[in-house]
Structure formats: structure tokens, C-alpha cells
Amino acid sequence: MATDNRPLSPHLQIYKPQLTSVLSITHRGTGVFLTLGAFFLTCWLLALADGPAHFAKLQAHLTSWYGQCLVYAFVFSLYFHLCNGIRHLFWDVGLGLDIDVAYKTGYAVVAGAIILTLLTLCLAAGGIA
Amino acid sequence: MSLSTPLAKARGLGSAKSGTHHWIAQRLTAIALIPLSIWFVSSLVCMTELNHQTATAWIQSPLVAIFLILFIIAMFHHAQLGLQVVIEDYIDSRVMKITGLILLKLVSFFAGLAAAIAVLKIYLGS
Numbered sequence: 001m002a003t004d005n006r007p008l009s010p011h012l013q014i015y016k017p018q019l020t021s022v023l024s025i026t027h028r029g030t031g032v033f034l035t036l037g038a039f040f041l042t043c044w045l046l047a048l049a050d051g052p053a054h055f056a057k058l059q060a061h062l063t064s065w066y067g068q069c070l071v072y073a074f075v076f077s078l079y080f081h082l083c084n085g086i087r088h089l090f091w092d093v094g095l096g097l098d099i100d101v102a103y104k105t106g107y108a109v110v111a112g113a114i115i116l117t118l119l120t121l122c123l124a125a126g127g128i129a
Numbered sequence: 130m131s132l133s134t135p136l137a138k139a140r141g142l143g144s145a146k147s148g149t150h151h152w153i154a155q156r157l158t159a160i161a162l163i164p165l166s167i168w169f170v171s172s173l174v175c176m177t178e179l180n181h182q183t184a185t186a187w188i189q190s191p192l193v194a195i196f197l198i199l200f201i202i203a204m205f206h207h208a209q210l211g212l213q214v215v216i217e218d219y220i221d222s223r224v225m226k227i228t229g230l231i232l233l234k235l236v237s238f239f240a241g242l243a244a245a246i247a248v249l250k251i252y253l254g255s
Binding site: 028031032034035038039041042045046048049051052055056059075078082085086088089092120123124 | 156159160162163166167170173174179180181182184185188201204205208209211212215240241243244247248250251
């Protein structure tokens with residue numbers, strides 16, 4: 001189809017970012033990132049199944065500063081996607097769709113994801129990997 | 130002149146062919162992943178020391194192996210359903226879109242199966 005020269009309606013660039021839209025695209029973003037995490041988990045399990053030598057090599061990377069950054073990026077993404085996913089499930093049954101409620105639950109999702117991540121960070125103490 | 134009934138036409142040409150199944154499967158796996166992901170992260174957090182020995186011992190419990198494989202199935206199914214929509218939404222070129230979708234489905238299946246087999250291998254202790 002020749003679509004090159006057709007006029008386009010205004011898109012993302014004319015809208016002011018709002019909490020609802022930012023959380024929506026973050027849900028997608030964390031979903032894509034968590035898929036990488038799923039492949040990462042496969043590698044971790046394969047290394048574990050392969051034996052101590054292989055596993056120790058992977059753990060050395062995971063417990064380093066860059067490994068921990070990655071792990072906690074996954075942890076935060078998981079908590080965000082989990083909290084916002086629950087918000088979505090409530091929407092699916094028709095609850096919480098009013099704008100003021102959607103904002104309240106939106107802030108709750110952000111707070112929940114941050115608190116759960118910090119809690120995990122504290123409880124893991126030595127650092128999970 | 131078409132010989133098909135209006136209902137057959139609507140079924141064949143409408144937009145709603147398989148969307149409902151995709152939608153339900155995404156929600157079902159999402160619901161399953163709520164307890165499974167919380168269980169997975171808290172199990173790792175609860176390990177005082179994470180090394181080959183403790184991780185292996187953890188997976189060698191039958192319940193853990195079962196839940197871990199359920200987690201893997203739900204997670205990869207959910208992930209590929211979600212990424213499918215992302216590819217469908219953002220990739221314009223038909224060739225790239227279909228190639229992307231095929232790769233996504235095949236790679237997800239492969240990675241999910243590899244993870245499940247790794248769990249089984251550890252569980253069986255071979």
C-alpha cells in the first residue's frame with residue numbers, strides 16, 4: 001500500500017504525558033523487559049542444571065554491581081507489572097474506571113512497586129541473584 | 130453473487146476471529162502469575178545463601194519443581210501473548226511483522242521448554 005504521503009492525524013507528540021498514559025506505556029515497557037528476564041531465568045536454570053562450575057561463573061556476574069543493577073531492574077519491573085496488572089484485572093471486571101479512582105490506583109501502583117522493591121532489597125540483605 | 134449466509138459472512142469477515150481466546154488466555158496466565166511470581170521471588174529472598182547447593186536442594190523438592198514449571202509455562206505463555214500484541218501494534222512492514230511473530234513464537238517455545246527441562250534435570254538429580 002502506498003501510504004507515504006498521506007496526512008497523519010496528531011499523535012503522541014501533541015498530548016501532555018499524564019499519569020494514566022505514562023503507566024500504560026510503562027506497563028508495556030516492563031512487560032517487554034520482563035520477557036528478557038524470562039530468557040535470563042532460562043539461562044540461570046540451564047547453568048544450574050549444568051553444574052557448580054558453570055553456575056558459579058554466572059553467579060559471579062550476578063553478584064557484581066552491574067549484575068545486581070540488572071536483577072533489581074527485573075525485580076522493580078516485576079513488581080510494577082504485577083501491581084499494575086492487578087489494576088488492569090479490576091478494570092476488566094468494570095471496577096475502578098472512574099478518572100479519580102484510576103489516578104488513585106495509579107499512584108498506589110507506583111508506591112507499591114517502589115515499596116516492594118525496597119522491601120526485597122532489605123530482606124535479601126546479601127543481595128538476591 | 131455469494132451463496133454464503135449473512136451469518137457466515139459476518140463470521141468470516143469480521144474482526145473478532147480469535148481475539149477473545151487471546152484476551153482470556155492473557156488474563157488467565159496473569160491471574161496464575163500473581164501467586165507464582167510472588168512465590169518465586171520470596172523463595173529466592175528467603176534463601177540465606179544462594180549457591181549451587183542451596184538452589185539445587187530447593188528445586189529437588191517435588192512441590193518446588195512443580196510450581197517452578199508452572200511458573201515457567203505461565204510466564205512464557207503470558208510473555209509471548211503480550212509481545213505478540215506489541216509486534217502487531219508497532220511493526221508496520223508486513224514481512225517484518227510476520228517474521229517477528231514467527232520468531233517470537235518459536236523462540237518462546239524453545240526457551241520455555243529449555244527452562245522446564247533444566248528444572249526436571251535438577252529435580253531428577255542427574
